[in-house]
Amino acid sequence: MDAIFQNLAIGFSTAITAYNILWVFIGGLLGTVMGMLPGLGPATGVAILIPITYGMNPSTALITMCAVYYGAMFGGSRASIMINTPGDASAIVSCFDGYPMTKNGEAGAALAISAIASFIGGTIGMLFLVFLTGPIADAALRFGPAEMFSLMLFALVATITLAEGSLLKGVIAMCIGFMLSTIGIDALTGILRFTYGVEELQDGIDFLVVMIGVYAICEVFKNLKNLETKYNLDSKSIGKVWVSWPQFKKCIMPMLRSSPLGFFVGVLPGMGASIATFMSYAMEKNLSKTPEKFGKGAIEGLAAPEAANNSCAAGAMVPLLTLGIPGSGTTAVMLGALMMLGVKPGPILFSQYPEIAWGVIASILIGNIILVIINLPLAIPLVQLLKLPQRVMMPLILGMAFMGTYFLNYSSFDFILVMGFALGGYIFSKLEIPLPPMILALILGGTTEQSFRNSMSLSDGSLGIFFSKPISVTLIALAGLSLVYSLLKRRKHAQ
Template sequence: MESFSALMDGFATALTPINLMWSLVGVTLGTLIGILPGIGPALTIALLLPVTRTLDPTGAFIMFAGLYYGAMYGSSTTSILLNTPGESGSIITALEGNQMARRGRGAAALATAAIGSFVAGTVGTLLLSFLAPVFVKLAIMFGPAEYFALMVLAFATVSTLLGASMVRGITSLMIGLAFGLAGTDILTGQPRLVFGIPSMLRGIDTVVVAVGLFAVGEALYMASRRDLREAVILPIQGSLFMTREEWRRSWKPWLRGTLIGFPFGALPAGGTEIPTFLSYYVEKKLAKNPREFGQGAIEGVAGPEAANNAAVAGVLVPLLALGLPTSATAAILLAAFEQYNLQPGPQLFTASGSLVWGLIASLYIGNVMLLVLNLPLAGLWVRLLSIPQPLLYGGILVFSTLGVYSLSNSVFDLVLLFAVGVIGFLMRRYDFPVAPAIIGLILGPMAEAQFRRALTISQGDPSVFVTHPLSLALLVIALLVLLVPAVISLVRARNAAAPLA
């Protein structure tokens, strides 16, 4: 019950006028960027970092978390009406949602997405409130060896589960790790990958890499594809009040989506994409009439939309309790914590309790705000979709260069941004997932620090990682994550070849 009283204190923090304002700013901005294709929560938070440096951290994090939730609400609108997802967590929503809109049931699709997001967001936040303290108790048992093993597990899952193939995922991770190496080694002051350039001594800023990969890389890629330039916006048709039948078909997928989304967010499994795919698959299997899937089945919108919001709540559990980011946005949030010299993990709950619980409480409030913003006001937001692509990307690049330049008033950072942007373009073009690179960039230096700390404690004996039971268990799971998909595909290939032989 201690977390209950802490949560009540959190509400006291979150309900102050200034924090309510930050929450409103966050959810509004989140809905906006969720709706706009080409700009997502990770990029937006990265661009806001230089601006929020002087803000009170509690207000800033309330805004960031509201933004993350809001992006999941907003992106469903784009999926449904434009058939291009606003964010990767809504790819699957486009399948059924756009079909519903084509058949004149767009309003019902928007409604089930918004209400499902609300149900999942609220249940997810509830689970977060009570699970985070449990994770904190677990985290206290962690030493450097266990933390290192946990990060290795996160590396293994994000690079296997995201993207078209494991090789591509691992490559992306390695690129991120390589970016993380550059700069002055903290423990010895040794310059690494500096090449005699003084500006490189402070390393490559997270914001530069995130903005380069997400904004510049994306703009170059979208410009290169003539076929992706024209999209048809469907009008909202039908009533926003769902019929009794639609409610009946929606409530179970909402709850199932929540139960699928939350644990996937909390596990180091790369955020919101996978649970939405899984939820869609489950709904299709359970449907009385699976034929309807692909032609506008409301379950296919309700389930995945609940799953992506629940996953966001899940992502916050390991982020706050362990300092372990499991999605690209969470990795940027971790960089935000670093900016304020805050260390997520057990210390955060004791030293900055009012920040953590104020943040969690604000999510309950933010969810209510988002339901209001996205349901009755859906018609207003839709107008954003009519912003012509040339102006949208022109604006994104102006803001991106502005954000990167204002990090430290350095033109060299803009040169780096350009270089990273070209890498981002190549990664998109050749189908490499971007999220593992972001996670590698942020977690890499931390993993190295824990690795060296563990070895210093053991006086250079590398067996610490396998003699500590918890660390061994985590490393074995990481190994299985890497090996099992490879074995499965090998067996499949054999079975497929067998009838021919």
């Protein structure tokens, strides 16, 4: 225990220098801006910084890059809350209750709680990183293809049970998401699937294209009917970017529950923040005494995924720090930048470069504090933007959405796709088909199929593999339970 505190002291003394804090500030601001625009995410943000990090010592470089990463997590949800446009996969769930809060005139509270929850999630993530890295990293190694598949199945089932109305519609949405995810070249065999001769589809459909279409642009379509409306913002609450105590109290438990969940998912190789946020939202809705308020502006429905998201980002540091391998696209860029600086990350990072490893851990706390300091005041001018009438906001949203689309692949074909998905999203809303299962299935589709096929290869074609491993069985049982529970609740509700 003493050793941990000693190491932490090394970490903080590395991280807390005026120079480092300045860079954390710059990195955090850059990340926040990049995170807000759909199509640009933390990986691009970190990549932009690489030329600047050449002049730095490795620990400053890594701390700065981490700040961009966390900044993007903060920024991603700004746009979700204000204009129903998630900046990244990890911010999708923040739309579910964040945007309704804005519509209810609570944009200030929503922006505040998202910053606070991010901070709390990040801090808890950091504590886990300090005290539990070893055992959690070992536990994560036990996740093979079968366990991964079962985990994704559980997350998908939990997401299906979220929607109002028929469960079957959730299943349909999930199937459509999977269908979209299988379009393109099959990674294993190289054959073309479902491209119907369209060359541009060979590489598959980027989920961000779908996301920009069904969220950002579709939201514009829906608002075309009442161009003159402004958001319900009374002048008293508009400048107040803060939450009241009763509101905060509602969020405490959800944040404390979601953070460990997010952290663990972040540690798993190949699992992103999307799974963590969807699962934490589903968990809170199921535990809530007022589940009917979820989706209509429940503040705890925003706090939980925000906390999960940021603690997931801390979790993603575990593979980097303990094994020297990237746990996500962003950490892959960080790893590359570190190697260019002559650091050889590996399983001995903690012993070989304690000042880097512990400096990063300390920087998570410092970065999160600085990001709250950046984001709370930043929210005030952002909220003022909502005073603009819809007829001015909407062209700006469209402009940003198209620029984001272009940054994804630099392809004009994506513009056709994005328009198609916007129309599709509009039709879905007319039919009341829930979007979340579709989006999650699209994001996870590739990995789900891959882990399914890998499991089948390992077991020589027997489905028994999913039921012969304790973790996998537990997850499948949980999926089954949540399905049954949700069916019973619906039956009771109908009577």
